[in-house]
Amino acid sequence: MKRQVIRAGKPLTLELQEVWQYRELLYALIMRSFQLRYKQAILGVLWAILQPLSAVVIFSFFLGKFVKVPSDNLPYPLFAFSGMIVWSYFATALSQASQSLVGYRDLITKVYFPRLILPLANALVATIDFLLSFVALSGLILWYDFSLSWRIVFFPLFLLITLFTALSLGLWLASINYLYRDVQYALPFFIQLSLFLTPVVYPTSILPVHWQWVYALNPMVGVVEGFRWCLFGQGKIPTLFWVSLLIVFVVFVGGLFYFKRVERLLSDAI
Amino acid sequence: MSRPAIRAVGLSKAYRRTGWYYYDTLRDRLSHYFRRPWDLFRRHSSTPFWALREVSFEVNEGEILGIIGRNGAGKTTLLKLLSRLTEPTEGYAEIYGRISSLLEVGTGFHGELTGRENIYFNGILLGMKREEIKRKLDEIIEFAGIKDFIDTPMKKYSPGMQARLAFSIAAHLEPEILLVDEVLAVGDIEFQKKCIGKMEEVSKESGRTILFISHQMNQIKRLCHRTMWLEGGRIQAIGPTLEVVDAYEKALLGSLTRSISHSESQEKAESFYWYLLHSDKTPHTLCHLDATEIAFVLDVFEPIRSWHYEVNLFDSVGRLLWSGWINNLRGVLAPGRYEIVYKLPLLPISPGIYHWRAMLWGDYGCVGVWECRPEFVVEVPNYQHFVEARVGILNLPYQAKMNLIASPESTTSLPIQPQNK
Numbered sequence: 001m002k003r004q005v006i007r008a009g010k011p012l013t014l015e016l017q018e019v020w021q022y023r024e025l026l027y028a029l030i031m032r033s034f035q036l037r038y039k040q041a042i043l044g045v046l047w048a049i050l051q052p053l054s055a056v057v058i059f060s061f062f063l064g065k066f067v068k069v070p071s072d073n074l075p076y077p078l079f080a081f082s083g084m085i086v087w088s089y090f091a092t093a094l095s096q097a098s099q100s101l102v103g104y105r106d107l108i109t110k111v112y113f114p115r116l117i118l119p120l121a122n123a124l125v126a127t128i129d130f131l132l133s134f135v136a137l138s139g140l141i142l143w144y145d146f147s148l149s150w151r152i153v154f155f156p157l158f159l160l161i162t163l164f165t166a167l168s169l170g171l172w173l174a175s176i177n178y179l180y181r182d183v184q185y186a187l188p189f190f191i192q193l194s195l196f197l198t199p200v201v202y203p204t205s206i207l208p209v210h211w212q213w214v215y216a217l218n219p220m221v222g223v224v225e226g227f228r229w230c231l232f233g234q235g236k237i238p239t240l241f242w243v244s245l246l247i248v249f250v251v252f253v254g255g256l257f258y259f260k261r262v263e264r265l266l267s268d269a270i
Numbered sequence: 271m272s273r274p275a276i277r278a279v280g281l282s283k284a285y286r287r288t289g290w291y292y293y294d295t296l297r298d299r300l301s302h303y304f305r306r307p308w309d310l311f312r313r314h315s316s317t318p319f320w321a322l323r324e325v326s327f328e329v330n331e332g333e334i335l336g337i338i339g340r341n342g343a344g345k346t347t348l349l350k351l352l353s354r355l356t357e358p359t360e361g362y363a364e365i366y367g368r369i370s371s372l373l374e375v376g377t378g379f380h381g382e383l384t385g386r387e388n389i390y391f392n393g394i395l396l397g398m399k400r401e402e403i404k405r406k407l408d409e410i411i412e413f414a415g416i417k418d419f420i421d422t423p424m425k426k427y428s429p430g431m432q433a434r435l436a437f438s439i440a441a442h443l444e445p446e447i448l449l450v451d452e453v454l455a456v457g458d459i460e461f462q463k464k465c466i467g468k469m470e471e472v473s474k475e476s477g478r479t480i481l482f483i484s485h486q487m488n489q490i491k492r493l494c495h496r497t498m499w500l501e502g503g504r505i506q507a508i509g510p511t512l513e514v515v516d517a518y519e520k521a522l523l524g525s526l527t528r529s530i531s532h533s534e535s536q537e538k539a540e541s542f543y544w545y546l547l548h549s550d551k552t553p554h555t556l557c558h559l560d561a562t563e564i565a566f567v568l569d570v571f572e573p574i575r576s577w578h579y580e581v582n583l584f585d586s587v588g589r590l591l592w593s594g595w596i597n598n599l600r601g602v603l604a605p606g607r608y609e610i611v612y613k614l615p616l617l618p619i620s621p622g623i624y625h626w627r628a629m630l631w632g633d634y635g636c637v638g639v640w641e642c643r644p645e646f647v648v649e650v651p652n653y654q655h656f657v658e659a660r661v662g663i664l665n666l667p668y669q670a671k672m673n674l675i676a677s678p679e680s681t682t683s684l685p686i687q688p689q690n691k
Contacts, residue, residue, distance in 0.1 A: 004369075006354060007362040008282075028394040032383070039382050039423075110377045111395055112354040264357055 014256055018114045025113055029121035034128060048129040049136040052084040059084075059201045072203045072234045075144050079228070081137055083200035086227045089130040090162050090220055091191045096122035097170025098187055101178040101266070108266050115263045116256075119174045123167050130159070141231070148231060155230045158223050161245065165219045168248050171255030175262035199224055204238070216240035219248045272330040273366065275447050275479040276352065280361035281325040282503075283347050284318035321347040323503040324361070331366075331446075332477035334470075336484065336494030336511055338518055340542065341640070344503040345483045349373065349449045352481070367446030367479070370397045374451070376436030381425030385416060385435060388424055392439050406442050413464075414438035434461055441468040447479045466493055485641055487515050488623070522643055537638050539603075541568040541579075541628040544642045547611065555647040559667070562617050566610045566628055566642070574603040574632035579610060582627045583646070591619060591663065603632075620665040621648050 019026070038045060056077055063069040064076030071079035097119035101108065104118050141148070177183035195201075198220045207215055215221055215238075222241030228234050322344040329335050337345050350356045352363060353371035378395050379388050389410055393403040403410075411420050414435045416427070424432060448469075470493060472478050484490050490497060490511060497514040499506045506521075507514045522543065545553035547563035556562065566581055578597035582590055594612045626642035653667045654660070 002366070002368060004365050005362060006351060006358060006365065008358045008360050010357065024400055025394050028391050028400075032378075032380070032387075032391050035387060036380060036382055107378055107395065109355070110373045112371070113395070 012257065012260055014260060015114065016116075019116050019120070022113050022117055026117045026121050026124075029117065030124055033122070033125045037125075045132060048132040052081065052088045052133050053136060056081045056084050063201050069202045070206065072205070072228070074228075074232060074234055078140055078144055078146070078232075079203075080201050081140055082228055082231055083198070083224045085130060085133045085137055086158070086162060086224050087195060087198055087200045087220065088133065089126055089159075090166050090223075091194070092129055093123040093126040093163060093166035094170050094173070095187055095191060096126055097167055098173035098177055098183060100170075101174045102181070102184070115266060116259065119167060119170050119259075123163060123170060126166075127159070127163070146232065149233050151230045151233065155227070158226045158230065161219065161226075161248075162223050164252060165223070165248050168252035168255050171252070171259045175255075175259050178262060178266065194218075194220065197221075204236070212238065213240055217244050217247065219244040272332070274328050274364075275331045275333070275367055276327075276329040276363060276365050276481075278328075278352075278361070278363040279326050281322060281348070281351060281358050281363055282320060282360040283322040283344075283351060283356065284320050284359040318359075320503050322351065322358075325500075325503075325505055326361075327498060327505065327508055329479055329481065331479055332473065333496065334473055334480045334482060334494045336482050336490040336497035336514075337500065338484070338487070338490060338497060338515065339500035339506070340522075341540075342537070343500040345500055346373070346451055347503075348500070349451050349481065349483065353449055365447065368397070369447040369449065370443050370445035371449035372396070372440050372443075372451065373449075375440050376432060379424060379432065379436065382423055384423055385411075385420040385427070389435070389439055392436070393442075396439070396443055397445060398443065402444075410435075410438050410442050413441065413468075437461060437465050441465045444472070444476070445478070447481075449481045451483045452485060469493070485643065487519065487645070490515060519644060538572040538632075539568060539570045539574060539630055539637050541566055541630065541638070541640050542642055543567040544581075544626050544628075544646075554644050555649050556617060557649050559616050559618060559650055561613065561615050563611055563613045566612075566626070568608040568610055568628070568630070570603050570605050570608065572605060574630070574637060576600065576633045577603045577637075578631040580629050581610075581612065581642075582629070584625055584627060585619075585663070586623050586625075589663075591624070592617075617648075618664050618666045619648055619650075620654065620661050620663060621650055621652055623647055 059080050060077045064071070064080065069076070074082075100118040100122040101115065103122075107113075108115065108118075173183050173187065197215070197218050204212060204215065204221065204225065217240060219241070222237050222244060226237045226241070229237060325344075325348060327335075337348065339345050347356075349371060350373070351358050352365065353369065353373070355371075355373075376392065378392055380391075383391070386407075389407065390400070390403055394400065398406075411417055414431075414437070416431050416435055419427065419431065427435070450469075466489065469480060473480055480493075482490070482494060494511045496509060497511040498508040499514050499518050501521075507517055544564065544566045546556060547565050549555070549557075564581075568579065576597075576599040578595065578599065580593055580595035583592040585591055596610060624646040626646060628640045628642055630637040648665075650665060652661065653665050654662060
């Protein structure tokens, strides 16, 4: 028979195997948010595509047509849209993960389960949006008569990195947000800013060469470049990408521990 | 033969009245330090409040343990500790078996989702497996009696239907240990009985262990083998249900003589106790139809501005029968013990068990809502129908007579019938 002990002053452990035990709940949470989203908004599916698409239309006009921002030998709309959907994936996953603890407060105070499931589920829901807009991108690729290269097999890897990057920050922000609600005001600003710190609407090449190494420390730079490399064979993954991944890893593990620490206070802090 | 299901040793839980997580926003916290900069260097200067103190007990497999006590006695804290929602400050507990807790029913229900979708989510949340729910789905729907609405969004359900569905899911849980916080206090009485019956049945059949919090002594008496009485975070008594409940009810009566200089709970005021004035039998049983005076005791610990006090009378099904109020929106209620008396010319309600709810509002909103104890028993003779199902709310003596106003031979139409055309 299963025996468990509840004890004061338990050491801080991650208990990741518990997340695996509760995988049905993780799946149920994802299903639920998905059902809710596409029930409340009839245009739900379209929204996922429309948001990045409309942004790209605007950027294509202003930056692509008028300012004539270079786009690494790609048609500007294709260049911007491919960057935009990866960045949107990051932005949605990050903001959803940050909202998760506050959003599910009703559950947290009433039922026990490993709380780690909440940011994880919220970030994973963003994947669905991404896949939808990827369908739109495929349409655009066909329109411009581009052929996909074999490198597409690396594509899931970059998705996974995006998810991890979003979660690494999301874990910290979700915990802090539960204690201080300021985060939810600051986050949209940060996300807006991150759009311009990532080569979404302009290529890395327009930056001064001696500053590019700082820029490369943003893991999303490598992801966006890598994503374009997968699709079109264009774009260079900066060498410092691996350093930035190391940073993501450290932030992620730190986030896990911080999250676990805050988790203990959750049902007490109402 | 009987193995322990839960063994708790010295469980304690302390809360800080102003912890570092006390503030909602960083701004609030910064402004606090701005006003009181010395707090930056003091570490948790506030005294801890012990919600639970050195609680040790054992529950055997297949046993149903009732937990009673006044508001703020630590009942819910104990359940929260056992269900791992919060960690103990001291002590430990060993739990043998799969545990599931119901601190409320219908957690995670969403109005936009259909009944079916909500059953799946709520069930999984409470620890059921998807397969298990699939197997029991028909049974759950049947039990709740909402078959025709199962694919309708829940926002179209009545509160009663939602509660029934929620209870039904809960009743079909099959953990080895079930923790139930006063969730059966709402919903209609027939359905409550059905749920309790179901719980009892499963407990007998499969040896399920249940910890059951309730304010309703009749539920506790019916369901629980043993009962634990918590008072101020400590175990006051634990033992056979009848003995403990008896002692608890006596103590409630006796609490009137207790000093009111400090409140054990965290509230600004409380109003639990009530009695009938000039009653010839017991002060909680109404035996006549004459004028009645009902008194409520209100203990006020902190001044309350622009106060409004009211009492509601509910029947056992939860229907509101009567409300009375008294207020002074310009006045201040100073600390002290008050007696509020409502004088009624008669209270013609059917024999049965009722309960009072008292509420107090101040200028900061609701100060408290209290389910008064003990229950209000009405033992007036039944003046109504002899068939139980025909007994209504009002119980008034009446005379019935019958007059012949027209015979078949008479050609005149009945005077009371409206003339067509």
